[in-house]
Amino acid sequence: MILYKKATEIRQILSEKSVSGQTIGFVPTMGALHEGHLELIKHSKLNNNITISSIFVNPTQFNDPKDFEKYPVTLDQDLYLLEKAGCDLVFLPSVSEIYPLGTQLTHSYELGYLETTLEGKYRPGHFQGVCQVVHRLLDIVQPDTLYLGQKDYQQSLVIEKLITQLPYPIRIHVVPTFRDASGLALSSRNLRLTEPQKMAATGLYRSLVFLKENLAPGDLQPLLTRAKTLITEAGFSA
Numbered sequence: 001m002i003l004y005k006k007a008t009e010i011r012q013i014l015s016e017k018s019v020s021g022q023t024i025g026f027v028p029t030m031g032a033l034h035e036g037h038l039e040l041i042k043h044s045k046l047n048n049n050i051t052i053s054s055i056f057v058n059p060t061q062f063n064d065p066k067d068f069e070k071y072p073v074t075l076d077q078d079l080y081l082l083e084k085a086g087c088d089l090v091f092l093p094s095v096s097e098i099y100p101l102g103t104q105l106t107h108s109y110e111l112g113y114l115e116t117t118l119e120g121k122y123r124p125g126h127f128q129g130v131c132q133v134v135h136r137l138l139d140i141v142q143p144d145t146l147y148l149g150q151k152d153y154q155q156s157l158v159i160e161k162l163i164t165q166l167p168y169p170i171r172i173h174v175v176p177t178f179r180d181a182s183g184l185a186l187s188s189r190n191l192r193l194t195e196p197q198k199m200a201a202t203g204l205y206r207s208l209v210f211l212k213e214n215l216a217p218g219d220l221q222p223l224l225t226r227a228k229t230l231i232t233e234a235g236f237s238a
């Protein structure tokens with residue numbers, strides 16, 4: 001596995017690979033890697049000649065500075081896991097490498113309702129920051145296929161929209177959510193949860209499974225009430 005820190009160097013090596021007909025699969029990450037990320041690497045390896053991953057905790061997608069400060073960083077472990085998973089190249093840029101002209105957003109991405117619904121409603125500016133970094137990373141890597149986790153479903157729709165605004169073709173491959181035995185979706189931020197909080201979080205999964213198993217034509221209200229109860233019983237408040 002070869003590690004690059006400079007955008008120009010990784011662009012050079014990847015353009016040589018593309019010219020020689022090799023396909024490139026790209027797995028962008030913010031580090032603190034887990035099995036879910038390794039699934040993305042696995043899918044990329046199965047379908048491409050070259051797999052590249054990036055590790056960059058993007059400051060512009062954190063609407064809450066405290067969330068940015070607390071974001072888990074486990075770089076040595078991440079590199080070990082990527083190497084073990086057979087990742088070919090890793091891009092590990094600095095902030096100035098990604099944002100040579102500063103982190104200020106100079107272009108507003110047209111995301112429609114995706115920007116203000118669900119997660120967008122609670123994290124203003126978040127998806128613009130995601131587009132800003134993913135746009136820059138895609139300009140550098142120019143992969144054939146981009147691998148994203150279904151766990152961040154709204155993010156994958158946002159990036160799909162971003163890609164339609166770019167001048168080169170990129171395929172998106174969304175890989176199913178990876179869950180542990182309790183049903184908890186693996187996430188880097190789980191490192192910040194206590195054991196009781198992790199247990200409580202599985203209430204969300206139980207509620208989703210309940211809805212999936214019981215969904216039928218007719219009045220949905222009793223189903224929704226029961227699903228909400230499962231979540232509040234787990235310890236969440238409305």
Ligand code: PAF
Pocket residue numbers: 028029030056058061130133134152155
């Ligand atoms: O999903 C993530 O880890 C990040 O939002 C991404 C896509 C790497 C952009 O920083």
